[in-house]
Amino acid sequence: MAKKSSTTKAKVKYSKETYTFWYESMLLMRRFEEKAGQLYGQQKIRGFCHLYIGQEACASGAISALTKDDKWITAYRDHAHPLGLGTDPGAVMAELYGKATGASKGKGGSMHIFDKSVNFIGGHGIVGAQIPLGLGIGFAEKYKGTKNLCMCYMGDGAVRQGAFHEALNLAMLYKTPVIFVIENNGYAMGTAVRRSSNVEDLSTLGESYDMPSFAVDAMDVEAVHEAVAEAAERARKGDGPTLLEFRTYRYKGHSMSDPQKYRTREEVEEYKQRDPIEQVKKTIEDNNILTAEEIEEINKKVKKQVEDAVKFAEESPWPDGKAAFEDVYVQEDYPFIME
Amino acid sequence: MSVIQFRDAIRDAMSEEMRRDKNVFLMGEEVAEYNGAYKASQGMLDEFGPERVYDTPISELGFSGLGVGAAINGLRPIIEYMTFNFSLVAIDQIINSAAKMYAMSAGQYNVPIVFRGPTGNAGQLGAQHSSNFENWFANTPGLKVVVPSNPYDAKGLLKASIRDDDPVIFMESELMYGDKMEVPDSEYLLPIGVAEIKKKGKDVTLISFGKMMKVALEAAEEAAKDDIDVEVIDLRTVRPIDYATVIESVKKTNRCVIVEEANPLAAISSDLAFNIQRHAFDYLDAPVLRVNSMDIPLSYAPTYIEATLPNVKRTMEAIKKVTYKS
Ligand SMILES: Cc1ncc(C[n+]2csc(CCOP(=O)(O)OP(=O)(O)O)c2C)c(N)n1
Ligand SMILES: [Mg+2]
Numbered sequence: 001m002a003k004k005s006s007t008t009k010a011k012v013k014y015s016k017e018t019y020t021f022w023y024e025s026m027l028l029m030r031r032f033e034e035k036a037g038q039l040y041g042q043q044k045i046r047g048f049c050h051l052y053i054g055q056e057a058c059a060s061g062a063i064s065a066l067t068k069d070d071k072w073i074t075a076y077r078d079h080a081h082p083l084g085l086g087t088d089p090g091a092v093m094a095e096l097y098g099k100a101t102g103a104s105k106g107k108g109g110s111m112h113i114f115d116k117s118v119n120f121i122g123g124h125g126i127v128g129a130q131i132p133l134g135l136g137i138g139f140a141e142k143y144k145g146t147k148n149l150c151m152c153y154m155g156d157g158a159v160r161q162g163a164f165h166e167a168l169n170l171a172m173l174y175k176t177p178v179i180f181v182i183e184n185n186g187y188a189m190g191t192a193v194r195r196s197s198n199v200e201d202l203s204t205l206g207e208s209y210d211m212p213s214f215a216v217d218a219m220d221v222e223a224v225h226e227a228v229a230e231a232a233e234r235a236r237k238g239d240g241p242t243l244l245e246f247r248t249y250r251y252k253g254h255s256m257s258d259p260q261k262y263r264t265r266e267e268v269e270e271y272k273q274r275d276p277i278e279q280v281k282k283t284i285e286d287n288n289i290l291t292a293e294e295i296e297e298i299n300k301k302v303k304k305q306v307e308d309a310v311k312f313a314e315e316s317p318w319p320d321g322k323a324a325f326e327d328v329y330v331q332e333d334y335p336f337i338m339e
Numbered sequence: 340m341s342v343i344q345f346r347d348a349i350r351d352a353m354s355e356e357m358r359r360d361k362n363v364f365l366m367g368e369e370v371a372e373y374n375g376a377y378k379a380s381q382g383m384l385d386e387f388g389p390e391r392v393y394d395t396p397i398s399e400l401g402f403s404g405l406g407v408g409a410a411i412n413g414l415r416p417i418i419e420y421m422t423f424n425f426s427l428v429a430i431d432q433i434i435n436s437a438a439k440m441y442a443m444s445a446g447q448y449n450v451p452i453v454f455r456g457p458t459g460n461a462g463q464l465g466a467q468h469s470s471n472f473e474n475w476f477a478n479t480p481g482l483k484v485v486v487p488s489n490p491y492d493a494k495g496l497l498k499a500s501i502r503d504d505d506p507v508i509f510m511e512s513e514l515m516y517g518d519k520m521e522v523p524d525s526e527y528l529l530p531i532g533v534a535e536i537k538k539k540g541k542d543v544t545l546i547s548f549g550k551m552m553k554v555a556l557e558a559a560e561e562a563a564k565d566d567i568d569v570e571v572i573d574l575r576t577v578r579p580i581d582y583a584t585v586i587e588s589v590k591k592t593n594r595c596v597i598v599e600e601a602n603p604l605a606a607i608s609s610d611l612a613f614n615i616q617r618h619a620f621d622y623l624d625a626p627v628l629r630v631n632s633m634d635i636p637l638s639y640a641p642t643y644i645e646a647t648l649p650n651v652k653r654t655m656e657a658i659k660k661v662t663y664k665s
Contacts, residue, residue, distance in 0.1 A: 071412065105445035114444035121411060121448060126435050132401050133436060136408020136416075143364070143390075143414060150408075162428075166401025173396070327446035328480055330504035335532070335579045336480075339617075 012287045013222065018064050019280065019289045022221045024298050025063065026056035026277045029080040031306045032089055033252075036079065036096055036110075039310070040256045045096045048125075049110040052080035054251040057276035058183050059084045061224025062151055066232055069146070071119045073134045074153035076111035077183075078123040081153070085118035089305050090312035099316035106319045107327065127188075128154065128161030131180070135167045138178035138241070149177035149235040151228075157188025159205055160196055168209045168243065177235035179228060180206075180243045183218070185250040190262040206243035218246030219274040222283075341524055346516040348490035349379040349455075352497035353417055355526065357387055360415060363501055366393040366402055367419030367456075376421045377457070377516045403429035403454070407436045407506075410452040415501060420456035423472045423510060437506040438481030450506045455497070458486070459550065459600045460648065461513035466636040471601035473549065476508045477578040478605075483531055484578040486510045488552035490520040492575055495529030503531060512550040534581035536588065540570035543658055544588040546611060547598040548574035551649060554630075555598045558654035567662055577607050585611060586618045593624040594661040598649050603631040625661040630654050 012019075033051040040049050052059070055077075063084045074081055079092055087103060095102030096110050103113050104123075112123040121137060124130035134152025141148040158164060159182055171178050182202050186193060194200050206213030212234065216227040224246060231242035249271040253260050284290050290298075325336060343351070357363045369376045371384040371394040384392045395402045399420065406416035420426045426433065433454060441449045460469040477484045485500055485507060487493040493511070500507040537552070538559055547555035552573050559569040570588050574580060589595050595615055597608040608629035615627050630649040637647050659665035 073408075103445075104443060104447070107445045108443050112443040114447050116444075116447040122440075122444065124436075126431055129404065129431055129436055132404020132432065133408035133411070135401070136405035136410070137412045138408075139405055140409040140412035140414045143362075143409070150412075163400050163404060166396075166398035167404065169396060170398060170401045170405060174393070327444075328442050329483075330441065330449045330451075 012283070012289060014225070016289055019284050020298070021064055022060050022280045023277065023284060024302065025060045025084045026221065026280065027298065027302045028089065028305060029056045029059065029083050030277060031302050032083055032092070032309065033079060035306050035310060036093070037252065037256065039096070045110065046098070047109050048076065049096065049256045050077040050254065051250070051252045052077055054271065055183060055185060055218070055248045056080060057221035057224050058153070058181070058218050058246045058248055061218070061221040062181070062228045065225045065228035066151065067148070069119070069148045071121055071137045071141070071148065071150040073121045073130050073137060073150065074123070075127065075130055075155060075158065076123070076125050077155070078111065078113050082113050082115050082118060082120045085115070085120055087115040087118055087120065089309035091115070093309040093313040094316050097313040097316070098318070099313055100319040101312070101316040105323070128158040128163040130154065131158065131161070131163050131167040134178055134180070135171050135176055138171070138176045139174060142175070142177055147236045149179060149232060151179050151181065153181045153183055155188060156182055156184040156186070156193050156202060157191065157196065159202055168206060168211055168241070171241040172209045172211055175238065175240035178241045179231045179235065180241060182243070182245045183248055184245050185248050187254065187262065189254045189258070192262065203243065203245035211241055211243050213243040213245070215245045215247060218248040219271070219276050219279065221276055221280050340521045342519050342521050343490055344516065345490045345493055345511070345518045346377060346379045346381070348494035348522065349497060349511065350381055350383065352494045352501070353380065354383060354386065356498055356501040357391060362413065363415045363417065364391045364393065365417045365419065366395055366406060368395055368397060368421050370394060370419050375419070377513060379516065380419070399425050399429035400432060403432040404436065406452050407432055407440070407450055410450045411440060411448045415451050417453045417455060417501060420454065422468060422513070423456050423458045424468050424470055426454065426456070426472065433476070433482070433508070434479050438479045441505070442481060449504050451504045453497070453500045453507045453509050455509035456511060457513045458510040459512055460637050460644070463639050463641065463644065465639050469637040471632070473510060473577050474601050474606045477607060482506055482508055482578060483576065484508045484510070485531055485576050486549040487575060488549055488573050490518060491522045492529060494522055495527050496531065496575065499528045499531050502528070507531070510549065515550050532576045532579045532581060534575055534584040535573045536570060536584065537573050538569065538571040540568040540592065542568040542592055543570065543594045543596060543661055544572060544585070544592045545569050545596050545598065545654070545658065546572045546574060546585060548577060548607070549600065551598045551600050554649055554651055554654055558598070558651045558658060561651060561655050562658050565659070565664065567658060567664065569658065580607070580610070582614050582618070586615065589615050589619045590622045593622050595627045596654065596657040596661055597627070597629040598654055599629065599631050600649060601631060603629070603634055606631055625663065628657040628661055630657050
């Protein structure tokens with residue numbers, strides 16, 4: 001699955017803004033997650049917590065290819081997508097803490113970040129359940145006659161749920177504007193793809209539904225951007241869904257409690273050689289897209305953003321326990337059973 | 340007023356709401372070209388076209404999730420299950436997605452959806468086509484569960500369910516679709532969560548809902564022959580439950596019998612009995628009794644069915660017991 005490290009890009013294909021966005025957004029995701037990992041160790045963050053380190057290009061390259069009216073949904077590995085979309089890092093960090101100021105007021109936690117202001121629709125904890133939801137979100141766009149689409153992420157493990165196959169068939173049947181993305185990081189917890197699937201080339205799974213399907217080197221943010229832009233064009237033309245297999249890798253364990261006995265150090269190192277942030281940084285440097293000072297500015301800005309996010313989360317109040325009764329029903333006077 | 344069948348009440352409620360709000364659409368197996376497995380969507384494809392009435396493949400999980408996603412994103416789907424027995428392959432989307440989305444997102448995304456179809460037995464269909472799920476869904480915060488017993492209620496409650504901003508489980512019965520009743524020609528809605536006293540009485544409170552209301556009403560007539568004056572309550576909604584109406588009635592009659600088609604453990608009847616002892620303990624002159632399906636799957640032969648389901652005879656026995664007339 002691992003492809004050869006790409007060498008210096010032949011030519012600069014995108015604008016300075018785009019390269020800057022990729023570098024800055026991926027760096028923010030990386031530093032944020034590193035910090036979250038530390039804070040988890042200090043028990044500031046509890047519960048299940050899944051980091052995105054190594055996979056940043058999967059989110060960043062897609063965000064640059066879409067518009068702000070498109071919709072986003074993913075599984076529980078969900079801190080990075082909203083960060084890239086523009087959610088305040090403080091709101092995400094406060095949610096990890098469970099504070100009242102969190103993106104979901106402390107009701108969601110790490111696995112259930114939601115931010116309507118950037119069209120980020122969660123944050124879902126049941127493997128594969130978000131796939132038909134993403135289908136429905138895209139369905140609503142078409143029903144309403146917009147040109148928007150839904151970007152629907154899942155893991156390599158999720159494609160072994162029936163929900164995936166039902167959703168692919170329905171999406172083709174109704175020509176729904178959805179981009180289904182398999183973030184194939186090689187493992188579902190400790191289970192390698194080859195141990196859960198007779199077919200290792202997951203991009204072929206769309207074939208039995210005649211869905212346009214492609215494998216993408218997702219350690220390369222440009223490749224991600226290109227594939228998503230193409231799929232988006234199809235969706236906006238009314239040609240329906242696309243399946244993209246993003247070949248990626250997570251450097252950290254599945255969640256914060258993973259001894260990682262199922263893989264070798266060498267394998268992890270091999271992927272780090274193709275790090276998506278280092279790759280884009282090299283392109284930027286080799287082609288003088290940003291000066292060394294400008295890069296340093298971004299590094300400092302991101303560092304400060306993460307520090308501010310932690311400070312915000314630390315200083316924010318816990319939610320009032322009674323607020324647990326809010327947001328259960330839209331009906332304001334719902335008669336809860338109180339004993 | 341016009342006399343219509345239960346299936347027409349369902350169809351009329353859906354059609355009226357679809358005329359009123361273009362964000363309402365119907366989706367399910369055989370709902371469009373076939374006009375509904377039980378003809379509850381007769382003529383709707385003709386009126387609204389394939390952009391509003393969708394036939395699906397046999398993919399309950401997929402199209403239930405589609406409905407929830409569409410509801411999150413501004414539409415008001417009506418998702419039909421051929422029966423709720425088949426909702427089990429989709430129950431994750433109902434419980435984990437529809438019911439919890441509003442809370443998990445802290446009020447950012449609500450799910451105005453109706454999941455509807457028949458619940459419970461419909462005669463000799465064997466174990467897998469005969470389960471009751473009213474209490475299953477009623478157990479889940481975030482949902483509302485409506486179980487009408489007649490065409491008038493079905494129409495008014497379904498219209499209210501479609502307009503509701505929370506996810507609603509709306510349960511019918513294959514055995515009721517042909518029931519006829521006079522309903523107003525002009526528009527009406529009925530509130531979710533309000534029980535109805537179908538018959539006033541002073542000796543025993545008899546509570547039921549859904550198609551078991553027929554058993555309850557017939558038993559009340561039987562009891563009258565024995566000079567037992569039964570007050571009959573139709574819950575109409577089992578989440579939320581209109582406890583106030585129940586408690587007030589039991590405080591008056593001092594006796595209560597509950598008729599429910601579901602199996603007995605952790606049933607709606609269990610919950611009612613708890614609440615009655617909790618809030619009307621000093622008023623009770625007899626233990627609360629209930630008539631549920633027996634604690635077994637429903638088997639095929641008519642004799643098994645007779646031995647399993649609630650019926651008028653068992654209900655009469657319970658009524659006589661609580662009035663100490665047996
Ligand atoms: C239906 C369901 N089964 C099992 C789990 C437990 N679980 C959580 S994550 C996970 C692995 C999923 O792996 P993958 O889809 O590859 O996503 P990744 O974690 O690699 O991003 C499992 C088995 C779950 N959350 N939901
Ligand atoms: Mg994986």
